[in-house]
Amino acid sequence: MRVTTSFPLGTLRDTPSEAEIISHQLLLKAGYIRRVNSGIYAYMPIMLRVIEKISTIIERELNSIGCTKLLLPQLHPADLWKKSERWEGYTAGEGIMFNLKDRQGKEFGLAPTHEEVITSIASEIINSYKQLPQCFYQIQTKFRDEIRPRFGLMRSREFIMKDGYSFHSSGNDLASFYEKVGNAYSNIFKSCGLQTVGVEADSGAIGGASSKEFMVTADAGEDSILFTESGSYAANIEKAVSIPSQPIPLKDSISGVLETPQQKTIQEVCKNNNFEPSQIVKVVVFLAKLESKSEVPILACIRGDQHINEVKLFNLINNLHNSNLLKLQKIEDKNIIEKNLVNFPLGFIGPDLDNEIIKADSGWNKKWTRIVDHSACNLSKFISGANKVNFHKVFQEFSFSSKDYTIDDIRNAKKGDKVKNGNDEELEEKKGIEIGHIFQLGQKYSEKLNAKFSDKDGQLKNLWMGCYGIGVTRIAQAAIEQNHDQKGICWPIQISPFEVIVIPTNLKDPIQKDLTEQVYNVFLNNKIDVLLDDRDDRAGVKFKDAELIGIPFQIIIGRDSVNKEVELICRKNNTKLKISTDKLLKTFISESEIMYNRDS
RNA sequence: CGGGGCGUGGCGCAGCUUGGUAGCGCGGGUGCUUUGGGAGCACUAGGUCGCAGGUUCGAAUCCUGUCGCCCCGACCA
Numbered sequence: 001m002r003v004t005t006s007f008p009l010g011t012l013r014d015t016p017s018e019a020e021i022i023s024h025q026l027l028l029k030a031g032y033i034r035r036v037n038s039g040i041y042a043y044m045p046i047m048l049r050v051i052e053k054i055s056t057i058i059e060r061e062l063n064s065i066g067c068t069k070l071l072l073p074q075l076h077p078a079d080l081w082k083k084s085e086r087w088e089g090y091t092a093g094e095g096i097m098f099n100l101k102d103r104q105g106k107e108f109g110l111a112p113t114h115e116e117v118i119t120s121i122a123s124e125i126i127n128s129y130k131q132l133p134q135c136f137y138q139i140q141t142k143f144r145d146e147i148r149p150r151f152g153l154m155r156s157r158e159f160i161m162k163d164g165y166s167f168h169s170s171g172n173d174l175a176s177f178y179e180k181v182g183n184a185y186s187n188i189f190k191s192c193g194l195q196t197v198g199v200e201a202d203s204g205a206i207g208g209a210s211s212k213e214f215m216v217t218a219d220a221g222e223d224s225i226l227f228t229e230s231g232s233y234a235a236n237i238e239k240a241v242s243i244p245s246q247p248i249p250l251k252d253s254i255s256g257v258l259e260t261p262q263q264k265t266i267q268e269v270c271k272n273n274n275f276e277p278s279q280i281v282k283v284v285v286f287l288a289k290l291e292s293k294s295e296v297p298i299l300a301c302i303r304g305d306q307h308i309n310e311v312k313l314f315n316l317i318n319n320l321h322n323s324n325l326l327k328l329q330k331i332e333d334k335n336i337i338e339k340n341l342v343n344f345p346l347g348f349i350g351p352d353l354d355n356e357i358i359k360a361d362s363g364w365n366k367k368w369t370r371i372v373d374h375s376a377c378n379l380s381k382f383i384s385g386a387n388k389v390n391f392h393k394v395f396q397e398f399s400f401s402s403k404d405y406t407i408d409d410i411r412n413a414k415k416g417d418k419v420k421n422g423n424d425e426e427l428e429e430k431k432g433i434e435i436g437h438i439f440q441l442g443q444k445y446s447e448k449l450n451a452k453f454s455d456k457d458g459q460l461k462n463l464w465m466g467c468y469g470i471g472v473t474r475i476a477q478a479a480i481e482q483n484h485d486q487k488g489i490c491w492p493i494q495i496s497p498f499e500v501i502v503i504p505t506n507l508k509d510p511i512q513k514d515l516t517e518q519v520y521n522v523f524l525n526n527k528i529d530v531l532l533d534d535r536d537d538r539a540g541v542k543f544k545d546a547e548l549i550g551i552p553f554q555i556i557i558g559r560d561s562v563n564k565e566v567e568l569i570c571r572k573n574n575t576k577l578k579i580s581t582d583k584l585l586k587t588f589i590s591e592s593e594i595m596y597n598r599d600s
Numbered sequence: 601c602g603g604g605g606c607g608u609g610g611c612g613c614a615g616c617u618u619g620g621u622a623g624c625g626c627g628g629g630u631g632c633u634u635u636g637g638g639a640g641c642a643c644u645a646g647g648u649c650g651c652a653g654g655u656u657c658g659a660a661u662c663c664u665g666u667c668g669c670c671c672c673g674a675c676c677a
Contacts, residue, residue, distance in 0.1 A: 013626050013638070014612040018670055038669065096676075113677050147601085147675055155676085163677090222676090310675095329674085437677070469677065505636050540637035547637095558636055 001498070002532045007045040010034075011545050021220040023480035024152035026489050030549045032476075039149025039157035043473075046549065049497035049529075050476050051160060055139050057191045057494065058162050058470060061184045067135040067164055072117050074141065078107035080116040084448045088291055089326055098145050110143040115445050115467060118165040122463065123451030129169040132453065132463075133177055137164030139472060151220065153473040154433065160472040168464040169455060171442065178210065178440050181468050185214055185436050192475055193492020194435070194482060199225050200235040201437065202311050210440040215432030216478040225432045226413055228425040238311040241409060242417035242427055244375045247278035247303060250382065250394070257386055257393045264347030266304040269383070269392060280304030281376045281384040281395070283349040285331040286313070287364070292323035297331070297340075297358060299368040300410060301351045301384075301400075303375035307412040316371065316408050340364055348385035348392065351376075351400070370405045377407050433478045434471070441465040480550075483572075489550025490572045493595045498531040500588065501551040505539035505558040512561045515581065519555060519566065522585055547571065552595060553588065570595075 003009060010031030018035070019025040027033045032047040043051060059069060078099070081087040090097040090109065098110040111117070118136060126134060142161045149156050164181070168174040182198065189196040194216055201213040213236055215225055226242070227234035235241070263269045266277050286298040298317060302308050310328065318325040331337060337344050340362035355367050376382070377400040386393040400407060415429040446452070446462040455461045476495070483490045493499055500523065504516040516532070523530040531551065533542045539558070546554050556567040566584060568577040568591065579587055 011638095012611055016611070017606090017613090020671070035669095142677080144677075148671095148673090150671085161677085327675095434677095439677095467677090471677095503636095508635085538635060538637085538639065540635090540639080542638095543636075544638045556636075 001530070002534050004534050009046070009545055009549065010044065011548055019152065021151050021154075021481070022484060023220065023477045024154070026480055026484060026548075026550075027152055027477060030489060032549075033152065039146055039155070041153060041156060041158070046497045047476070050491075050495055051472055053495045053497070054192060054472050054475050055162070058139065058188055058472070061188045061191070062135075062137055062162075062164065065135075065180050065184050066133075067137050067166075069138060070136050071138050071140060072111075072114050072121075074111045074143070076109045076111050076117060078109060080120060080449075081109060084116050084119075084445055085291075085324065086116070089324060092326065096144050096146075098143050112142055112144045113467075113469075114138070114163055115165065115441070115465075116449065119445045119449045119451050119463075119465065122165070122167050123446070123449065126167060126451075126453050126463065129453055129455050132169045133166060133173055135164055135166035135177070135181075135466075137162060137468070151222075151477075153477045154220075154222070156473070159474065162470040162472055164468040166466040166468070167451075168466070169453065169461070171440075171464055174440055174442070174464040174466050175210075178438060178466050181438055181466070182212060185438065185468075185470070188470070189214060189216075189435065189475075191494055192479065193494050194475065194479055196435065197225065197227065197234055197432065199227070199432075200239050202236065202238040202315070209442050212438050213434050214436035216435050216475075216482060217430050217432050218478065218481040219431050220481050221431035221433040223432045223434055224429055226415070226427045226429055228419055229428060230425060232423075232425060233419050233427075235413075237412060237429075238309065240413035240427070242413035242419060243421060244303065244306055244411065244417060245278070247305075247375075247379060248276040250275075250279045255394045255396065257391055258383070259390065260348070260392045261390045263390075263392075270304075275383060277305035278303055279379075279383055281351060281379065281382045282306075283351055283353070283385060284308055285349065286328050287331050287336070288317050288321070288325055288369070289327040289329075290321055290323040291326055294323065294365060295363055296321065296365040297368050298328075299349075299351070299353060299370045300373075301371070301376045301405075302373040302411060303379065303382075306373065306375050307414075308373070308410055309412040312408075313371070313410045316406070316410060317369070320369065320406065345385060345387050345389045348387065348389055350385040350387050350393065350395070351398070351405075353385075353387050371410060372400045372405045372407050373411045374407065374409055375411055377401070377405070433474065433481065435475050435478055436468075436470045438468045439466060441467055484550075487544075488548035491550045491552060493552040493592060496550065496552050497529070498551050499529045499592060500553040500555060501531045501533060501546050502555045502557065503533050503539070503542045503546055505542075505556065507534065507536055509561070512557055515561045515564065515566070516557045519557065519581060519584065523588075526585060526589075528588070553592065555584070555588075 012029045015025045016028045019028055032044055033041045035041055078087055091099050097112050100108055139162045141158055143158055146155055146157050166177050196214045196216050199213050199215055201211045224237040226237055226240040260269055263272055266280055266282055270277055282302050282304045284300045288296040288298050300308055314328050340359055341357055342359055358364055358366050381396050383392050384395055415427055417427050419425050443462040445465055451463045452460045453463055480489050502520050504512050507513050520532045552571050554569040564581045565578055
């Protein structure tokens, strides 16, 4: 491809001010993407080549384990989503799905994911166990109405994703295929030149039993992952389970009610009264909004030195009540408190907060749903709010094990915690970018959408399902986050838009010009992805651009053209080889082979 | 939705406090010079200063409203 006749590179001299993280800055500066609106980007020709390379790698690996590519619609009828009971949650609750009405007033959603559509189609074409297993996938644009799009392609409202859905006759078959996909994913990310870790994850709104995320480790990542150095354990912080540190026991001499004026936080109480955070039980109040429209107040207790994991809490509440939980919010808004509660001692709440405090005329459930974390329920003596403003008190022999309290894990695991009893390994923490997620959905969707097959025994049974996602555009950006330097991007060769760029330094010199054409054509004829920077610009400009856009190899055609000699430069480590054009192709092929093999 | 910031040519920004009808660098075009690390000189095109009201003889500048964008938080297949 020639720069002059195919597309303007569109590189920028200055870094656009809107971009915060390096990968986003480089994508814009090097002309890969253009912002059209918040979270909406155009993929320029050079970007599309990256996307296509990633897609090809994904297709190769998935096809090799028996997956089949297809293409599904993006405009989904609301009816289908109502059958799976996700319409409300995805529009009213989380509001993650763009939705609209057609001229007849029929409702539609712009697809953020495709379980409903694929399941309904699969149920039509799969009749017998003899046709199983099946796995379909597609690579296309997804839509999500993000509350706050950010970091370029990392969290955008339109993004390209590979999503796959598998169908099985049994849970065992699903589990083994899930493993196979997990392996294929590892191959894919390795083939893309990325360093990833697989972690246990929460399955979120998609639901299902088992779920694993693939993370690119990078400081710019939005997720926290906890892992042991040996690799024996790795999980997303949303899911991670650990043993909390030992609490420091309270002195025997302390008892009764304590005056704690204005001391609303754990820190203030500790500082003013000489306590340790682990001697306090923190009580946080939430309001749970259910799909059945009922609103349930929640009282969550945890040891003072620990933090509540709202994802765990969300899932727990979801299981505790019959209706789907749409939203969980902290109760802290003054108006909401005044409207629904009487003399609410915010900042001084204890685990025994009375149900009477909920106003009779409030729309809330009249009883607190009381939840206590393991870290708090074993304390024999602790400090907590006295349910009276400016007072705390000492709780002794307080029993959480009455049936009023649900005891469970609602705690954030953290760096330094032990993984489990009898294992001395400590958790470490890193930031990660989620680029892949696989789920064992089980029969959740097939049940709702009535997707059945005839099994060996002649019985109609629900299909077992798995679903598997890869963020294609996210991979591209994550790769830059992991592979760049002061000068710009350093693409892993596997997903670079071009393998090599030919840079003639002076096209006015007929010898250089002839040699350039000769070299370019040799590479073209040998099916190498080569870009020819045939712009009539100064050499320095072309060098800078080549470095910025990050092509792994540069061939400089210059002064030594008279001797049929050129330079082959490796972008990443800046090594230069001066070689004659006779040996150029062979040398390039062996050098690039090394690079392909090292990274994949 | 809460907190903070910003909207001035394609990009990065100044001007606003103290009103007088727009400027700098990069980029674009033309010409000459230059030619292995984002060149030099000259000429040139390009902006109703986000939008709408208001104050004023006069508004990019002051006031009110509104829209948009970015960052932090909440939220997150």
